[in-house]
Amino acid sequence: MSLRTVRALVLRYLYLYTRTPVRIVELIFWPLVHLLVWGYLTRFLQQNIGDDFPHEITFLIGAVILWDILFRAQQGVAIFFLEDVWSRNLLNIFAAPVTNADYLGSTYAVGMMRATVTSVMLGGLSVLFYSFNIFQLSWALIPFVFNLLIFGWALGMISTALIVRWGPAAETLAWAVPFFIQPFAAVYYPVDYLPTALQWIAKALPCSYVFEGMRGVLTDGVVNWKELGIATLLNFFYLGLAGLLFVRVMLKGREKGLLTKFASQ
Amino acid sequence: MHPPVLRVRELTKHFGNVTSVDGVSFDIFRGEVLGLLGANGAGKTTAINMVLGIVTPTGGRIEVFGKELMANRIEVLRQMNFCSTYTQLPGNLRIWQNLKVFGQIYRVPNLNSRIDEVLEMLEISHLKKRVSGELSAGEGTRLNLCKALLNRPRLLLLDEPTASLDPDIADKVRRVVKRIRDEEGTTILYTSHNMRDVEEVCDRVVFMHRGKVLFTGTSEETLHHFKEESLEDVFIRVARGGDIESKGEIEEASK
The missing domain is CATH 3.40.50.300 (P-loop containing nucleotide triphosphate hydrolases)
Incomplete structure (x- = not known):
């Protein structure tokens, strides 16, 4: 991977965002809507559900913030590719001295930047509006974020690979893929509340350990490092698998002329 | 030979x-x-x-x-480089921004002066700060050519x-x-x-x-x-x- 090439590709993305401020709305508006909806739901439940878990219910706000980290990381990878499709720039990039690793490296960096922007904003607003401080997760926040970023990147690569394979008609997968797994990811409810068969799916998803872990820290103040270890191992497995899929689809794309079809859309 | x-x-x-x-x-x-x-x-x-x-x-x-x-x-x-009528440079970016990005990808030395040079060669220096998406078809093609010539x-x-x-x-x-x-x-x-x-x-x-x-x-x-x-x-x-x-x-x- 060439850092100079990665830097150039990231620079293009930064120019794009500074040139078109309306794109920042996408980074801010939807996360803000989620925070407001789940935040006020949390406040409503706290005031009406009784004294059983008046504090722990704030995990809904934590879930919104952490889910958004995963989602923005995934979007960073998938939207990065689509930006080139939309601007008919894809051939310019793939006919330039850019390796798959350079390309993916820049999408990871962009995913991380997107996740940083939204999580900082959500973190600040959740303190301001709901007195929920994400930093009460303390040091556990680091492996939580790390795991969500990696899984987001893996999902982003899978989304992009599917779009390349199935063509522009599959663009909607860039937004849909994370929501395919959301019901099983234990974002807003514990894994135990899923039917047994679905619990197995949940346990195969690294992000479910993060959301379970977050609830654990907020409830007991205890970090389950063993489960976080499992999440990390699963993440590296998925990242490797997604990388293989991406490279394979790109090879197939070159074989079948799929990249040139995107360019002529 | x-x-x-x-x-x-x-x-x-x-x-x-x-x-x-x-x-x-x-x-x-x-x-x-x-x-x-x-x-x-x-x-x-x-x-x-x-x-x-x-x-x-x-x-x-x-x-x-x-x-x-x-x-x-x-x-x-x-x-190498190429220019095709079937491709464009990102329309949201200014001309100099597009050329800067590709100049870095192709590792062009003295990039800023090279950008000025190719813009002058294609007679679009006056458009340097214009947004690429606002160019006419002919200007867009010349911008593509600028990109193609950047790395000599x-x-x-x-x-x-x-x-x-x-x-x-x-x-x-x-x-x-x-x-x-x-x-x-x-x-x-x-x-x-x-x-x-x-x-x-x-x-x-x-x-x-x-x-x-x-x-x-x-x-x-x-x-x-x-x-x-x-x-x-x-x-x-x-x-x-x-x-x-x-x-x-x-x-x-x-x-």
């Missing part, structure tokens, strides 16, 4: 049952402009895409600067570079093509449906028909071979195809 800058041997591409490029061979030498001609669907763009490494050949071999393309793709691409490529692929240009701008583009060939010794593979372009800038032409090379030679040799008055007449005859095949010319040319 120097080895060819680009050597293509028995290049073949099948998309399923369709043969898009069928055993194509040609060489281009340093400082030469080779016109790759043929009707729509002749296989020109597929051949160019294979030379760029965007499409993998089904068979055959491509050597650029004496090196096998796919095994040395990044090293080779750094010394040793091999330049131009896919219908004058397709959307008025005669005045097309003439300026042809002058630039000849200038970089003469002054920098750039080797150019040039496709166009405009036979005036071809007559003016190409040293040799390769006529393709249904994926095969029909004839390779200078303009004069081509006219003599096909017994026609102009390249445009040859083009029309090749595009209509039937009588050529009945005369067995494809078979003869491919021997």
Whole structure:
């Protein structure tokens, strides 16, 4: 991977965002809507559900913030590719001295930047509006974020690979893929509340350990490092698998002329 | 004699049952402009895409600067560039921003002054701060050419570079093509449906028909071979195809 090439590709993305401020709305508006909806739901439940878990219910706000980290990381990878499709720039990039690793490296960096922007904003607003401080997760926040970023990147690569394979008609997968797994990811409810068969799916998803872990820290103040270890191992497995899929689809794309079809859309 | 800058041997591409490029061979030498001609669907763009490494050949071999393309793709691409009527630079970015990004990707030294140089060469310096998406078709094509010239490529692929240009701008583009060939010794593979372009800038032409090379030679040799008055007449005859095949010319040319 060439850092100079990665830097150039990231620079293009930064120019794009500074040139078109309306794109920042996408980074801010939807996360803000989620925070407001789940935040006020949390406040409503706290005031009406009784004294059983008046504090722990704030995990809904934590879930919104952490889910958004995963989602923005995934979007960073998938939207990065689509930006080139939309601007008919894809051939310019793939006919330039850019390796798959350079390309993916820049999408990871962009995913991380997107996740940083939204999580900082959500973190600040959740303190301001709901007195929920994400930093009460303390040091556990680091492996939580790390795991969500990696899984987001893996999902982003899978989304992009599917779009390349199935063509522009599959663009909607860039937004849909994370929501395919959301019901099983234990974002807003514990894994135990899923039917047994679905619990197995949940346990195969690294992000479910993060959301379970977050609830654990907020409830007991205890970090389950063993489960976080499992999440990390699963993440590296998925990242490797997604990388293989991406490279394979790109090879197939070159074989079948799929990249040139995107360019002529 | 120097080895060819680009050597293509028995290049073949099948998309399923369709043969898009069928055993194509040609060489281009340093400082030469080779016109790759043929009707729509002749296989020109597929051949160019294979030379760029965007499409993998089904068979055959491509050597650029004496090196096998796919095994040395990044090293080779750094010394090449291309401009196609089918691509654009991101419309949201300003011209200088687009050129800066690609200049960094191609590792262009003294990038800012090189950007000024190519903008001046294509006579669009005054548009440097304009948003690319606001350019006219002709200005957009010249911006693409600026991108293609940024890294002083040793091999330049131009896919219908004058397709959307008025005669005045097309003439300026042809002058630039000849200038970089003469002054920098750039080797150019040039496709166009405009036979005036071809007559003016190409040293040799390769006529393709249904994926095969029909004839390779200078303009004069081509006219003599096909017994026609102009390249445009040859083009029309090749595009209509039937009588050529009945005369067995494809078979003869491919021997």
